[in-house]
Amino acid sequence: MIIKRDKYMKFLNEFKDNDAIKVITGIRRSGKTFLMNMFIDQLKDEGIQNDQIIHINFEDLAFNDLKN
Numbered sequence: 213m214i215i216k217r218d219k220y221m222k223f224l225n226e227f228k229d230n231d232a233i234k235v236i237t238g239i240r241r242s243g244k245t246f247l248m249n250m251f252i253d254q255l256k257d258e259g260i261q262n263d264q265i266i267h268i269n270f271e272d273l274a275f276n277d278l279k280n
Contacts, residue, residue, distance in 0.1 A: 217247055224251050245269065 224247075227234060236244045252265055268275050 215243070217243065217250065220247055221250065221254070225254075228255075 224234065236248055238244050248267060252267060255265060256262070268278065270278070
């Protein structure tokens with residue numbers, strides 16, 4: 213079952229066209245990654261290219277150098 217999270221998507225959409233960096237925080241397993249993936253899918257549906265989207269998951273070892 214997919215929870216739509218319309219309130220959070222609306223909030224992200226209100227701030228998507230400015231230069232501020234957006235950070236999603238919350239407790240473990242609260243849906244942060246799922247929300248971000250929903251937002252990225254929406255951006256792609258709007259025509260945004262993959263190379264215009266930066267998504268960093270600090271639990272992914274590929275980004276381990278960014279922690280230092």
